[in-house]
Amino acid sequence: MKRFSFAVFSLVLWTFAALLPLEGAENAPLTPGAAMPMIFHAVQALQGVAKVSDLVEMPNLDQKNHIYLKLETQQNIGAFKVRGAYFMMSKLSADQRSKGVATCSAGNHAQGVGFAADKFNMQATIFLPSSTPKKKINAVKSYQNAHAILVDGSFNDAKLACEKFVQESGATYVPPYDHVDIIAGQGTIGWEIMHQLPQADAVIVPIGGGGLISGIALAVKGLNPQCRVIGVQSVSSNAMALSMQEGKVVALDKVSTVADGTAVARPGDITFEVCKNYVDEIVTVTEEDIKNAIRVLYKECNVTAEGAGALSVAAVLSGKLNVEGQNIVCVISGGNIDPDLLQSIVAADNKQQKSFHVVSTDKAPAAVGPYSQAIQCGNFLYLSGQIALNPADGQLVGTDIQSQTEQVMKNIQAILAAAGYDMTHVVKTTCFLSDIHDFAAFNEIYGKFFTGKPARSCAGVDALPKNALVEVEVIAYKE
Numbered sequence: 001m002k003r004f005s006f007a008v009f010s011l012v013l014w015t016f017a018a019l020l021p022l023e024g025a026e027n028a029p030l031t032p033g034a035a036m037p038m039i040f041h042a043v044q045a046l047q048g049v050a051k052v053s054d055l056v057e058m059p060n061l062d063q064k065n066h067i068y069l070k071l072e073t074q075q076n077i078g079a080f081k082v083r084g085a086y087f088m089m090s091k092l093s094a095d096q097r098s099k100g101v102a103t104c105s106a107g108n109h110a111q112g113v114g115f116a117a118d119k120f121n122m123q124a125t126i127f128l129p130s131s132t133p134k135k136k137i138n139a140v141k142s143y144q145n146a147h148a149i150l151v152d153g154s155f156n157d158a159k160l161a162c163e164k165f166v167q168e169s170g171a172t173y174v175p176p177y178d179h180v181d182i183i184a185g186q187g188t189i190g191w192e193i194m195h196q197l198p199q200a201d202a203v204i205v206p207i208g209g210g211g212l213i214s215g216i217a218l219a220v221k222g223l224n225p226q227c228r229v230i231g232v233q234s235v236s237s238n239a240m241a242l243s244m245q246e247g248k249v250v251a252l253d254k255v256s257t258v259a260d261g262t263a264v265a266r267p268g269d270i271t272f273e274v275c276k277n278y279v280d281e282i283v284t285v286t287e288e289d290i291k292n293a294i295r296v297l298y299k300e301c302n303v304t305a306e307g308a309g310a311l312s313v314a315a316v317l318s319g320k321l322n323v324e325g326q327n328i329v330c331v332i333s334g335g336n337i338d339p340d341l342l343q344s345i346v347a348a349d350n351k352q353q354k355s356f357h358v359v360s361t362d363k364a365p366a367a368v369g370p371y372s373q374a375i376q377c378g379n380f381l382y383l384s385g386q387i388a389l390n391p392a393d394g395q396l397v398g399t400d401i402q403s404q405t406e407q408v409m410k411n412i413q414a415i416l417a418a419a420g421y422d423m424t425h426v427v428k429t430t431c432f433l434s435d436i437h438d439f440a441a442f443n444e445i446y447g448k449f450f451t452g453k454p455a456r457s458c459a460g461v462d463a464l465p466k467n468a469l470v471e472v473e474v475i476a477y478k479e
Contacts, residue, residue, distance in 0.1 A: 035222065051074050051076070055193065056068065061313065066326070068327065072332055079111070086115070089113070100171045101125075101171055129157065133338040177212070177264075182211050183271070187219040188215070213279060231283070234285060297313055306336050307337065312330035316330060358375060381475070387408060401470060402444075434468070442458075
């Protein structure tokens with residue numbers, strides 16, 4: 001009850017702070033205190049435009065935590081992007097509106113700009129990657145004042161074409177994420193969550209360029225600094241996660257993910273700074289994790305989510321959060337998935353459900369972490385991310401390569417046994433070392449367990465999780 005009272009008290013203080021003059025706030029560094037007046041201004045501007053989306057508890061998603069879905073799929077464009085786009089465009093002068101606006105988008109931001117353009121009766125030129133789902137392209141074209149231009153290549157190619165158009169036409173650029181007004185508009189989601197569930201322990205947010213999580217983080221930390229804000233990205237589109245690791249903005253050579261709304265090769269400069277200071281953690285999930293979350297939301301929660309919208313639930317279902325007894329809010333950022341893609345994802349599950357399942361050891365159930373579980377599909381067993389964690393307490397074992405390798409091999413033996421396999425059934429191992437010079441010492445221990453010498457590859461990597469020195473992936477097969 002103390003935590004709830006603190007949140008309510010914070011809410012009163014923030015509401016008071018939000019009534020302070022807005023002048024000068026936009027030029028201040030983006031801290032929760034500086035952002036509060038802007039976010040509150042956005043709340044007011046969006047009344048009657050953006051729905052206060054429902055926050056719905058889903059007890060079947062996680063037996064260890066209380067999971068709530070923040071359903072931005074309920075917005076009039078099917079996604080959260082209407083918030084930031086409308087708020088920024090509401091602040092344009094008459095002269096700016098007469099020259100129109102332009103933007104680049106993978107789909108949902110384009111719809112937000114198109115919607116706002118019709119509301120304010122101004123022209124909007126919208127550049128989209130040619131790979132944008134057909135449903136999103138058709139939705140953009142449905143707005144009277146929106147002119148859609150498809151650009152071959154990635155989001156960055158669409159962005160370059162948009163920037164050239166802005167220079168030539170004098171139109172106002174409405175960026176998809178890296179602008180204080182866009183961030184403030186998206187921050188209204190965090191403001192709503194803290195009103196709907198002041199006792200939230202964590203808010204899980206999809207990340208592309210970072211506008212959504214930046215706004216939510218500023219709002220949430222302004223209300224309750226104890227509430228964690230956790231971002232989620234696909235391993236195939238993890239520019240923000242890598243940037244956080246490197247301590248500087250990192251650009252990817254290419255991105256490809258079913259979460260097309262987050263297929264951004266480079267995070268924003270503003271959003272990176274906000275994430276660096278106010279986002280507690282970023283986790284990454286696989287493409288199959290995302291597809292599984294889409295399936296579960298559709299079949300068990302009656303929620304249609306696009307890939308980006310399902311990222312937060314993918315983090316929960318894949319066990320990446322490693323928490324228990326908490327109130328967790330998953331932001332479902334959008335539901336504009338191509339119907340054919342949705343059908344194929346659901347159908348794939350129907351084909352595999354009899355042979356695809358998680359295998360766990362007795363002392364460490366699946367939710368504890370990847371070191372304690374494996375995925376079995378037919379006659380194949382796949383063990384991913386096996387590091388030197390003790391399944392009994394989840395603590396890293398040993399500080400040298402020998403002791404850690406020993407623990408990794410014991411973990412592998414245990415999970416193989418739980419699935420009815422043994423070391424002789426292993427057909428492929430992939431070994432990652434934080435220091436490739438440890439290979440000889442690692443190989444000595446490895447050889448004691450894998451005398452059959454399955455196919456193996458070994459590589460040095462920049463970093464492993466939890467200060468691990470070694471990580472091993474295994475594929476096993478038996479008739």
